[in-house]
Amino acid sequence: MLKKINLQVNTDPAASAQVLSWFEELNQPPISNKVIWWQCQTVLKEGFDNAVEYAHKSLPPETPILIEAIRFPQRIEIRIWDCGVPFNLEEKLREMPELEENEGSRGRGLRIMQKIADQISYRRTSDDRNCLLIVKSY
DSSP states (O other): OOEEEEEEEESOGGGHHHHHHHHGGGGSSOOSOHHHHHHHHHHHHHHHHHIIIIITTTSOTTOEEEEEEEEOSSEEEEEEEEOSOOOOHHHHHHHSOOGGGGTTSSOOHHHHHHHHOSEEEEEEOTTSOEEEEEEEEO
8 A cells, every 4th residue: 555545524515626635645646647547536526426416315414424545556446435325336337328328417427437447336334334435446
């Protein structure tokens, strides 16, 4: 592991700017491939937005979202914990239209993450939270 950073924010769509700013700490020294870094920023933003808009939709704004990002020599791992109702990610992805069939409409975040990331999973944890894991190799 080269670097590990953590952040806790409230359930607030406006916090995505803070999340992306915080994430920049992980890119020191910068990853040479700027496309990979942009892809990591994209999956982080999509994952955070999904936690706010879907997982925490009916929860109070002070409900925390915890984010952890770890940079390894060959990959980045992002974990986002939410307090929402769990769902089966694999089943949801099977039910969703492909990106090409869903142009311009909402609900594309999971497909975008699936396409960009090398691995994504969504699991219920022992403390009754959900953890979205996103892995991107570089």
